Amino acid sequence: MSEPSDRLKKDLTRHFKERVIEAVLFLAAFVSVFTTTAIVYILVSESWVFFQHVPLTDFLFDTQWTPLFDDAHYGIMVLLSGTITSSAVAVLVAIPLGTLIAIYLSEFAPFSVREVAKPFLELLGGIPTIIYGYFALLFLTPLLQKIYPDLPGFNLLSAGIVMGIMIIPYVASLSEDAMRAVPMALREGSYATGATRLQTALRVVVPSAISGIASAYILGISRAVGETMILAVAGGMQPNLTFNPAQPGATITSFIVQVALGDLPHGSIGYQTIFAAGLMLMLLTLVFNLIGFYMRKKYREAY
Amino acid sequence: MNSITNEAPLKAEARNLSFYYGNFQALKNINMPIYEKKVTSLIGPSGCGKSTYLRCFNRMHDLYPGNRYEGAIDFHPDHTDLLSKKVDPIEVRMRISMVFQKPNPFPKSIYENVAYGLRVRGESARSVIDDKVEAALRGAALWGEVKDRLKELGANLSGGQQQRLCIARALATDPELMLFDEPTSALDPIATASIEELISELKEKVTILIVTHNMQQAARISDYTAYMYIGEMVEFGVTDQIFIKPKRKETEDYITGRFG
Numbered sequence: 001m002s003e004p005s006d007r008l009k010k011d012l013t014r015h016f017k018e019r020v021i022e023a024v025l026f027l028a029a030f031v032s033v034f035t036t037t038a039i040v041y042i043l044v045s046e047s048w049v050f051f052q053h054v055p056l057t058d059f060l061f062d063t064q065w066t067p068l069f070d071d072a073h074y075g076i077m078v079l080l081s082g083t084i085t086s087s088a089v090a091v092l093v094a095i096p097l098g099t100l101i102a103i104y105l106s107e108f109a110p111f112s113v114r115e116v117a118k119p120f121l122e123l124l125g126g127i128p129t130i131i132y133g134y135f136a137l138l139f140l141t142p143l144l145q146k147i148y149p150d151l152p153g154f155n156l157l158s159a160g161i162v163m164g165i166m167i168i169p170y171v172a173s174l175s176e177d178a179m180r181a182v183p184m185a186l187r188e189g190s191y192a193t194g195a196t197r198l199q200t201a202l203r204v205v206v207p208s209a210i211s212g213i214a215s216a217y218i219l220g221i222s223r224a225v226g227e228t229m230i231l232a233v234a235g236g237m238q239p240n241l242t243f244n245p246a247q248p249g250a251t252i253t254s255f256i257v258q259v260a261l262g263d264l265p266h267g268s269i270g271y272q273t274i275f276a277a278g279l280m281l282m283l284l285t286l287v288f289n290l291i292g293f294y295m296r297k298k299y300r301e302a303y
Numbered sequence: 304m305n306s307i308t309n310e311a312p313l314k315a316e317a318r319n320l321s322f323y324y325g326n327f328q329a330l331k332n333i334n335m336p337i338y339e340k341k342v343t344s345l346i347g348p349s350g351c352g353k354s355t356y357l358r359c360f361n362r363m364h365d366l367y368p369g370n371r372y373e374g375a376i377d378f379h380p381d382h383t384d385l386l387s388k389k390v391d392p393i394e395v396r397m398r399i400s401m402v403f404q405k406p407n408p409f410p411k412s413i414y415e416n417v418a419y420g421l422r423v424r425g426e427s428a429r430s431v432i433d434d435k436v437e438a439a440l441r442g443a444a445l446w447g448e449v450k451d452r453l454k455e456l457g458a459n460l461s462g463g464q465q466q467r468l469c470i471a472r473a474l475a476t477d478p479e480l481m482l483f484d485e486p487t488s489a490l491d492p493i494a495t496a497s498i499e500e501l502i503s504e505l506k507e508k509v510t511i512l513i514v515t516h517n518m519q520q521a522a523r524i525s526d527y528t529a530y531m532y533i534g535e536m537v538e539f540g541v542t543d544q545i546f547i548k549p550k551r552k553e554t555e556d557y558i559t560g561r562f563g
C-alpha cells in the first residue's frame with residue numbers, strides 16, 4: 001500500500017491531544033472513585049478495631065452511650081434516637097411546607113412571582129448551617145420557651161424545626177422541577193374535563209411527578225440525617241435515649257464532632273467509636289438512597 | 304348525507320369570532336354554525352388556525368396569559384355567549400369535552416381515567432361511577448378489551464386504545480358537544496378506522512366538532528365541513544357539496560391538491 005496522501009494522513013498532534021484529554025478525564029473520575037473507596041475502607045477497618053473490643057450486640061442493644069466514662073457503654077441506639085427524633089421533626093416541617101411551596105410555584109404562581117421566588121429559595125439553601133444553629137439556639141428556643149416554659153435551653157425540637165426550615169428549599173425546589181416537567185398535555189386533559197386548578201394540581205400533576213417528588217423527599221431526609229452543626233449548637237450533645245423532641249439529645253453527627261474536637265485521645269477505644277458511628281450514619285444514608293433509587297425506578301414511567 | 308338540510312337545530316354558532324395570541328391575530332372574524340347531533344369537520348393547511356378555533360369552544364385559551372377573544376360563540380339551548388366574561392370556563396368544560404391530538408391518559412388506572420371527570424364533579428357514589436365508567440367505555444368501544452383489567456395503568460394500553468380511553472374520559476360526563484383535535488393523527492390505519500367508526504356512532508347522542516388533517520377522513524365521517532385558511536373561514540357547507548362542487552376557488556384548489 002502506498003503512503004496516504006497528506007490530507008488523509010493521521011494528524012499526530014491531534015491524536016496526542018485526544019490522548020492527554022482522555023487521561024485527564026480518567027484521572028478525575030479515578031480520584032473520586034478512589035476517595036470514596038478509601039473512606040469506606042477506613043470506616044470499615046477502624047470500625048473493625050472497635051468491634052474487637054465492643055461486641056456488636058452491645059453496640060446495637062445497649063441503652064447507654066458513655067464512651068467517655070470509666071464505666072463505658074456503647075449503645076448506638078442512644079445516638080440513633082437523637083438522629084431519628086430530630087430528623088422526624090425536620091421532615092414534618094419540610095415535607096408539608098416544601099410540597100405546598102412547590103405546588104404553589106409550579107401550578108399557581110404567576111411568572112413574575114416564580115422568577116423571584118426560585119432564586120430566593122436557592123439562596124436560603126446556601127446559608128451556612130452554623131447560622132441556622134444559632135438561630136435555633138438564640139431565637140427559636142426562647143420563643144418556644146414562652147409557650148412551653150419547661151423546654152430546656154438545648155433541645156431537639158427547635159434544632160429539628162430549624163433543620164426543617166433549612167431543607168425546605170431542597171424539597172420545594174426539586175419537587176417544583178418535577179412538577180414543571182409534567183407535560184402540559186396532561187394538565188390540559190384535566191382542565192378539559194372541567195377540573196379546577198387545584199384539582200388538576202393535586203389529582204394529576206402531583207401523581208404524575210411522584211417519582212421526582214419522592215426523590216426530593218429522600219434527599220431532604222438524607223440531609224436531615226447527616227446535618228451536624230445545627231444539632232451540635234442547639235441540640236445539647238447530651239446522649240439521651242429518647243424519642244421526645246422536647247429534650248436535649250446527641251445525634252450520631254453531633255457526637256462525631258464532639259469527639260473530633262478532641263475530648264478523647266487518638267487511638268483510644270473511645271476515639272474508635274466515631275468510626276463505628278460514622279459507619280452507622282453511612283449505612284443509614286445508603287438505605288435512604290436505595291429507597292430513592294427504587295422509587296425512581298418504580299414510578300419512572302408515570303407519564 | 305344529501306338528506307341534510309340547514310333546518311337541523313343549532314348547537315352553537317360562532318359570530319364574528321376573532322382570536323389573538325398577544326398581538327398575533329390567529330382567527331379573523333369567523334361566522335359558522337354547529338348543528339346539533341351532527342359531525343362538523345374543520346379542514347385546512349397546517350397553521351391555519353383549526354386548533355385555535357376549536358379551543359375557543361371550551362375556553363382552553365383562558366389557561367394562558369395574553370390570549371384574547373373577540374366576538375361570540377352562542378351556545379344552545381342556553382342562548383348564551385360562551386366567551387362572555389360572566390361565563391365560568393369550568394362550567395363550559397363541564398358541558399363541552401375534548402379529545403386531543405396525542406392520547407394523554409393520566410398516570411392512573413383505566414378505571415380512574417374514565418372516572419376522573421365524575422370525581423372532579425364531586426361524584427363519589429361507587430355504584431354511580433361504576434355504571435358511568437362502564438357506559439363510557441362501551442361508548443368508546445373499549446369495554447370488551449379492558450373490562451378485566453380496569454385496575455391497570457392507562458399508559459399500558461396501545462396507542463389506539465389510549466385514544467379510545469381518552470374518548471371514554473370525555474364521554475363519561477355526558478357532554479353536549481365534543482371537540483376532537485386531529486384525534487387519529489398519531490394512530491395507525493386500523494386504530495384510525497375504529498375511531499372514525501366510533502365518531503359516526505357518537506353523533507346519535509352528541510354534537511361533534513372535529514379538526515382533521517386528512518380530507519378523506521372529513522369526507523367519510525362528517526355531515527358538514529369548513530375549510531379554513533390563515534385564520535379565516537373560507538367556506539362552510541354540507542360535506543358532499545364542499546367536496547363535490549365547492550363554491551370557492553380556494554377550497555377547490557385545496558381539495559384537489561392544487562393548493563400552494
Ligand SMILES: Nc1ncnc2c1ncn2[C@@H]1O[C@H](COP(=O)(O)OP(=O)(O)O)[C@@H](O)[C@H]1O
Nearest residue numbers: 324327329347348349350351352353354355356
Ligand atoms: N400559543 C401560541 N402563541 C402564539 N401563536 C400561536 C400559538 N399557538 C398557535 N399559534 C399560531 O396560530 C396559528 C394557528 O395555529 P393552530 O391553531 O395551531 O393551527 P392548526 O391547528 O390549523 O395547525 C399559527 O400561525 C400558529 O403559529
Ligand SMILES: [Mg+2]
Nearest residue numbers: 353354355484
Ligand atoms: Mg392543530
